[in-house]
Amino acid sequence: MNILIVDDEKVIREGMVRTIQQHAPSFRLFIAASPEEAVQVLRSHSIDLVMTDILMPGMTGLELMKLFFERTPRMKWVVISAHSEFAYAQEAIRLGAKDYLLKPIGKERIVAVIDRLHGEWQNETALSLDAAELKSSLKYLREAIFQRWASGLDIGCFDMRPLIQRHAAFHLLMVNLNSDRSTHVEHFMVENVLSELIDQHGHGFVVSFDKQNLLGLVTLHSACDMLNLTESIKAQLKRIVKVPYQVLPSAQMSDFGLIPEQLRKLRLTASAHVYEPKEWGGERAIELAVQYMKAHFHEDLSLERMAAYVYLNPVYFSQLFKQKAGQGFKDYLISLRMDQAKLLLSSTGLRLADIAARIGYQDIRHFAQLFRRKFEMTPTEYRQQREQPQINIHNTITDQ
Structure with a gap:
């Protein structure tokens, strides 16, 4: 205590x-x-x-x-x-x-x-733990039973009548997460968002249906509230979910027996969908990646590492980065490093090897090649060019 x-x-x-x-x-x-x-x-x-x-x-x-x-x-x-x-x-x-x-x-x-x-x-404390365990057990029991029901499988002697009576008119609401990596964290966040917003707009529950899908069942306070609920969910998920996702609502239903068929239709819709970055906050993911690159350009940054940082598939991240940043990931990183190299060359007397190390290159020859390719001159030539005007001005003043 x-x-x-x-x-x-x-x-x-x-x-x-x-x-x-x-x-x-x-x-x-x-x-x-x-x-x-x-x-x-x-x-x-x-x-x-x-x-x-x-x-x-x-x-x-x-x-x-x-x-x-x-x-x-x-x-x-x-x-x-x-x-x-x-x-x-x-x-x-x-x-x-x-x-x-x-x-x-x-x-x-x-x-x-x-x-x-x-x-x-x-x-x-003991009572609180017992209550928490009971609540958790009931949640998992409901998920298991409803998942079997929605899949068209036998649920044995479990009595669905209390649930059916509580939801005389309802909607299904599926959130589909599209990622080839583990989405345990996203599942948890999506479940919290769905549960909170369903409680605000009506009453119902959310089950984690499988690795990619969460399924909500909601009876709304108002029949016209489904659009508001869907838009609220999208707005919340756009801020916190960093993988492609879809929010798929059904029309209003009154027959629990039709849930398996409706779920099949929602899944078909999800599988046929072409993801757009605007749907899941892709712009924000690239903003985060760019901010990180500007602060850590001197480190060993790879496309895979940056994709993991913003929770995206590397291939998708590469395509999205080029679309949002206007150039590929590798070229953008080189530009960041070369701009920093120009600054160090013109404002410090550091050796080229030290400058190369400071911007993320251990091989001075590789650094020099990249610099020349981008600016059509060597680092030494750039430094001499930046120094020359100062010498001329000094000589002019001395001559006068």
Whole structure:
């Protein structure tokens, strides 16, 4: 259990820390000398129990409690007060504090409160884990049953009637991910987006149908809301999904028996689709790639590495890069490096070997060949050309 002790009196803080450490050395303790420090701790760490003084300079313990109580409902609070501040302690209990400690605080009292709240915390944690496991199990059961149903397979004696009654009129919504690499992360993000937006526009659920497809079933608040839902999904996915994708809605349906046939039609539509970069945020992917190349041009950059950086197939990335950047990946990288070489040649006295190394070439001859091919002169000739005007100007001034 993680405990935060908040008190502006050092003696009390240290005394409580010693008592708790001696009684329960496995607990992780945090201390704060002010509410402001406490806020930083609460924002940075997962705290299970806060033991806070009532009256402190600046923010009071009650104000601190009000600030976090609704945001973290499972976090427990114990207030510390003097006898003269007992009315504040009563108010804290009314707000939801689990207990209060009166100064001077006895060790036995601290231990008793800690033990009781630790027991509550253990029970709640166990219940929370059980609920999470049950929810997860039901989700996987629903996915398995619905997947078999949608595939036209036998579902045994499972009763679909409650589900059918809940969705008298519904739409199917398929998101197809097109990538030859693992899309586990994309699946997770798409599932979250679909679930959240379905809940906003109606009620339903999402199942991960296979490696490429997620299938949602939704009953809408309004019959005309499907277009809004679809556009909202596309807008969200465009920002976060870095592989080609499609969002395919069905017309409104009322017969669960037609789901297998409708799913087959959606899959046929997906397989016949020609992807356009604008559909999945390809422009943003190339922007990210260009930004990375400008910052890391001196490193060993390969097309495969950059494609992986923006989660694209290398062949597709190459085609998209040329379309968006106006030149191929390799030529763009060479241009970046050569422009940096010109800058170093004209503004520093570095040796050619050092300049080549700084822009990503260990072979000085290869660097010189690329430079000459691009600018029709050698690096040395370019440096001499940049120096010549300065010499002429200097001589002119001297002659005068």
